[in-house]
Amino acid sequence: MAMARRWTPQRFVTLRRIRVIACIAATSIALAGSFAFTARKSVALNINGQTTQVTTYAMTATRLLEEQGVDIKTHDIVTTSSGDQLANHAVVTVQSAYQTTINIDGTSVPFWTVATSADQLLGFFEENQNNATKITVDIDNVYNQLTGGLVINQDGPVTVIADGKTSVAPNGKLPAASILDSKGIVLNKEDRVSVEKDGDTTILRVRRVTHGEETRTAIVPYSTQTIIDSNLPEGQSEIRQQGVNGEKTQVYNVTYVDGVAESETLKSETVTTMAIDQIIAVGAAKSDTDKGSDKGSDKGSDKKSDSADNGKADSGFNNQHESSGNNANNTGDKNNSSSGNNTNTDTNNNAGNTGGNNSGNTGNTGNTGNTGNSGNTGNSGNTGGGTNNNSGSSGSDSGTTTTPSGRLWHATVAQAQAYAAGAAAQRGWTGNDWDCLVKLWNRESRWLWYAENASSGAYGIPQSRPADKMAAFGANYRDDAAVQIDWGLWYIAQTYGSPSKAWQHSEQIGWY
Structure with missing residues (x-):
């Protein structure tokens, strides 16, 4: 006969611990199974119109694209139907961007787009565009680009204007080269081809260059x-x-x-x-000796006073100005003992350079306001230069021609907004989203490419902080409004999803 186990406090504690561990293990196994089941998801991946169904455990679209080996470039547009987190049965859309050239009120601007036709690209600008802005799509190199995949109008006919004649091509789904061939229009190497809208009419225009x-x-x-x-x-x-x-x-x-x-x-x-x-x-002007004895006696008395002043002037007033640097270029002029001469020299040297700090501008004393020397670092010490110094620098700047090396170089507000209108519309940001974007960047920078917050260092139209974040979209981010806008739209898409949400955050917090 087996003896019953005796109950003790230690045995009770041991049994309780076993039960707790067993419950934790069971719960963990259940959670792991549930996580494995829910994390595995089926996603539709659409790349430039081609859709495939993929199975993934990725939690974000970025991770999914890495798994699938899809290389995303800076200007490509990626959207997910389920937002930031990848859900089961979500649709991930990738639109690869390419660069074409648009013309904004006569200014040619390289533009990254995902449009599948020239007509669609023009449509982007029409959705948010200011009526005063004229947009065309320029095709610069007829041999390299006209035969590419960019069709003119997916949905209808195209009006062709060339050599003073107008005709209609019924099939707008063809590339420009094919449409022109169908009309018997032969292009020379430098001829210019552009696409524009006139109301509901899509126009393919050829301009002959001779x-x-x-x-x-x-x-x-x-x-x-x-x-x-x-x-x-x-x-x-x-x-x-x-x-x-x-x-x-x-x-x-x-x-x-x-x-x-x-x-x-x-x-x-x-x-x-x-x-x-x-x-x-x-x-000829008469000499002093011809002017009479009275003039001669006066001159004699002048000589006496000059003689008496020679040594004193050199050791006193004149030397004091030399020590302050005002007479840096008057070496050998110490015998100019006339106080009038010294005063004039001092005045010339100090025009725009109070204190005589002319280091860095040797040879320029007497250049009132240092006209033409605004770029000389030697002038950094010219504090208190006064109105002359400032006007000199301004004159220099106005005469300097800077060669633009960006896409939308030093844009006007109208140009910047026209560019942004098309770039935002191709992300689907029209109507309220576009209105919110205009308000947001009006608040941030008034759409000025050079706007800078002195305290935070935020810079440009979207007020990037620090400014060099925008370098991923172009090296000329400090001067190029297109780079700033491209980065700003990308930032809004990544951080808030849309301009309306970014504006809401700005209204509540004061920044975005």
Whole structure:
């Protein structure tokens, strides 16, 4: 007969621990099974219109695309029907972007797009576009791009305008090259092809580019010479030889677009008639010795005072100005003991450079306001330069030509908004989303490409902080509105999903 196990407090604690561990294990197994079942999901992956059904455990679209080996470029657009988290039966859409060229009110701008036709691309701009803005799609290289996959109009006919004639191509689903071939239009290498909208009409336009020479006659202005004639009274002048303009023949190479001159360069010029100088005689000024004994006695007394002041001026007033740096370029002028001379030198040297801190501008003393030297780092010490210094810098800036190297270089507000209208619409952001985007960036930067927050360092139209975040979309992010807008739209898509949600956050928090 077996003895019953004796109950003890220790045995009770042990049994309870066993039960707890068993429950935890059972729960963990159940959760793991449930997680495995729910994490495995079926997703429709659409890449440029081609859909495949895939099975994945990925929690986000980014992870799914990595698993599937889909390489996403900077300007590509990725959308997920279930939002940030990948759900079962979600649809992930990838649209690969390519670069074409649009024309905004006469300014050509490279534009990244996912449009499947030129007509669709123009439609993007129409949805959010300001009526005053004219948008066309330019096809720059006819040999490389016209035969590509970009069709003109998926849904209908195309009006063709070339050589002063207008015709209609019924099948707009063809590339531009095919449509032009069907009309018997042969393109030359430099001819320009563009697509534009006129109401509901899609227009494929060909503009012929030709070159020619133009010969013109230009005037060669005569010069004027002045001679001193001691026989004339002091201050009197007379023309001894009348000046006559010459002539020169100039030959220009001219580029014509549809017969209208667009640009020209000077090829050569030949002087055909020499200009004849105009000669003016002027009476000589009389010397001091000719002005009488009274003048001589005055001069003598002046010499005495000058002699008495020579050493004092060098050791005093003049030397003081040299030590402050104002006479850096007047080496050897210490004998100019006249206080008037020293005062003038000091005034010239200090125009726009109070304190004489002219390091970095050696040789420029006396250049009032340092016109033309705004870029010299030596002027960094010219604090208190006053109005002259500022006006000098302004004059220099206005004369400097900066070569644009971006896509939408130093854009106006109208250009920036026109560009953003199309870029936002191809993400599906129209109507309220577009209105919210306009309000959001009005608040952030007033749509100014150079807007900068001095305290935070946020920069540009979308107010990127720091500014170099935008470098992923282009190296010229500080000057190129297209780069700033492209990055700003991407940021909104990644962070908020839409401009309306970003605006809501800005309204509640004060930033986005």
